[in-house]
Amino acid sequence: MDHSEAVRLRAAERYVLQQLTAVEAEAFEEHFFSCPECAEEVRWISMFEENARKAVKAREMSAELALLAALQSGVENVVLLPEHTRQVIFSAASKTAGALVASLLSASGVSRFSLPVPAEREGPVQIAVKATDLDPGAHVLRLTAEGGAAEEFPILIRID
Amino acid sequence: MTFVNFDAAYVNRLMAGDCTTEEHFTEYFGVLLNLKLRNRLRSTQLVEDIRQETLLRVLRIVRAKGIEHPERLGAFVHAVCHNVLLEQLRVEGRHPHFAEDSPEPVDSRVDIEAPIHNEEMRASIDAILDALPAKDRSILRMLFLEEIPKEQICAQLGVDQDYLRVLLHRAKARFRAEFIKRVGARALTMKASM
Numbered sequence: 001m002d003h004s005e006a007v008r009l010r011a012a013e014r015y016v017l018q019q020l021t022a023v024e025a026e027a028f029e030e031h032f033f034s035c036p037e038c039a040e041e042v043r044w045i046s047m048f049e050e051n052a053r054k055a056v057k058a059r060e061m062s063a064e065l066a067l068l069a070a071l072q073s074g075v076e077n078v079v080l081l082p083e084h085t086r087q088v089i090f091s092a093a094s095k096t097a098g099a100l101v102a103s104l105l106s107a108s109g110v111s112r113f114s115l116p117v118p119a120e121r122e123g124p125v126q127i128a129v130k131a132t133d134l135d136p137g138a139h140v141l142r143l144t145a146e147g148g149a150a151e152e153f154p155i156l157i158r159i160d
Numbered sequence: 161m162t163f164v165n166f167d168a169a170y171v172n173r174l175m176a177g178d179c180t181t182e183e184h185f186t187e188y189f190g191v192l193l194n195l196k197l198r199n200r201l202r203s204t205q206l207v208e209d210i211r212q213e214t215l216l217r218v219l220r221i222v223r224a225k226g227i228e229h230p231e232r233l234g235a236f237v238h239a240v241c242h243n244v245l246l247e248q249l250r251v252e253g254r255h256p257h258f259a260e261d262s263p264e265p266v267d268s269r270v271d272i273e274a275p276i277h278n279e280e281m282r283a284s285i286d287a288i289l290d291a292l293p294a295k296d297r298s299i300l301r302m303l304f305l306e307e308i309p310k311e312q313i314c315a316q317l318g319v320d321q322d323y324l325r326v327l328l329h330r331a332k333a334r335f336r337a338e339f340i341k342r343v344g345a346r347a348l349t350m351k352a353s354m
Contacts, residue, residue: 013325013332017310018199029196033189034234042195045328048285048335053304055285 001027003035012041016049066128071141071153082160085131092153093124096145102127107138117143166233174222186215189237196241210248214241284338288331295319296327 001011001024011028014020020028032038064086069079071092081088094100102125103114112133117125125143134157141153173181193214197207218240221227227236289297295317302308302316303324314321 010325010329013329015199017321017325017328019310019321019325025199029199030235030238033192033196033238034232039192043191044336045332046195048332049304049328051281051285052289052300052331052335055282055289056301056304058282059286059289 001031003031003038006031006035006038012038012045015042016045067131069155070124071155073151073153076154076156078156078158080158080160081131081134088129088131088134090127090129090141090153090155091124092127092141092143092151094143094151096143096149096151099146100125101144103142103144104129105140105142106135112139166231168230171222171226171230171233174219175226177223182219185219189218189234190215192234193237193241196238197245200245206248206252210241210244213248214244217244281339284335287338288334291334292331296331299324299327300331 001009006012006028009020009024009028011020011024011031015025015028018025028038032042065084066087066089067079067081067085068089068091069077071077071090073092073095079088090104092102097119099119100117101114102117104112104127106112113129115127127141136157136159139155139157141155142150143153144150170181174185190211193211194207197210201207201210214237218237221240227233229236289300292300299313299317299319302313303310308316310321310324313319314324
């Protein structure tokens with residue numbers, strides 16, 4: 001195999017992926033022992049492969065316990081937070097179509113967050129918050145439509 | 161690792177026992193031998209034995225009588241490796257091509273429990289993995305972590321095997337650029353050693 005054939009066959013990548021036939025692999029090995037360019041190519045791919053393997057294995061998927069709190073509008077929704085809960089997902093079914101702004105107000109009326117909710121959605125609006133950011137007591141989840149109309153979902157947080 | 165011309169001067173330096181040249185020879189061809197042998201053998205011990213024996217045998221021959229065509233040193237090393245490989249396999253009574261379904265051997269060179277010592281290498285790889293589209297990241301995860309056969313990955317994600325090759329090619333190019341940016345070309349010699 002000469003260099004132009006190695007390039008044409010994309011031999012370096014196929015060699016590392018073991019996509020070459022035994023005959024092609026043998027011919028490519030003979031070639032890259034004498035061709036610095038192909039040797040360098042194979043070395044880099046192998047280095048990437050070896051290190052990516054280690055890096056991917058070292059990456060652990062993170063997961064935490066969550067509590068799903070389905071809220072109803074106009075009534076007080078009591079949410080009991082067990083101590084081990086790390087995340088709370090508020091699920092609020094809005095009657096309003098179109099884009100909204102969701103905000104959580106504390107009992108004193110301070111907005112804890114405000115985020116846009118796109119018009120293209122299916123089912124209830126679901127918002128995840130860190131459990132440790134929630135204080136016990138009364139809150140209101142407010143969904144405000146573009147025209148200013150708002151739906152309110154009163155919440156009473158209790159730490160279990 | 162820098163490439164030098166394999167010529168009469170290089171071979172003469174090897175014959176004279178020049179330490180720097182010997183070091184270069186061992187490192188340059190050691191990596192290539194590793195790549196070749198790992199593609200054929202599962203036993204890391206056997207790979208190492210054959211690698212060492214090949215390098216030693218070539219150095220002995222070169223020191224004793226030089227080689228007729230110094231410019232073909234690479235081909236000569238490859239041919240010696242081939243012979244050593246066949247001899248070893250005869251001795252070991254093994255066959256170089258293993259069954260598709262044979263279990264993955266433990267690679268003693270890679271301790272997956274140990275922290276990755278080379279933080280720059282890790283940072284480069286992490287940056288690349290983070291920047292990849294979700295599908296490409298999934299492919300690499302399946303390939304490297306779950307070790308799913310390539311054919312199965314392609315079927316599952318609706319891509320052909322050429323896509324894997326292109327992905328690997330792109331990832332390698334990004335890795336190379338990222339790594340050089342972080343570490344600099346100077347460190348490549350050391351980092352490239354396997």
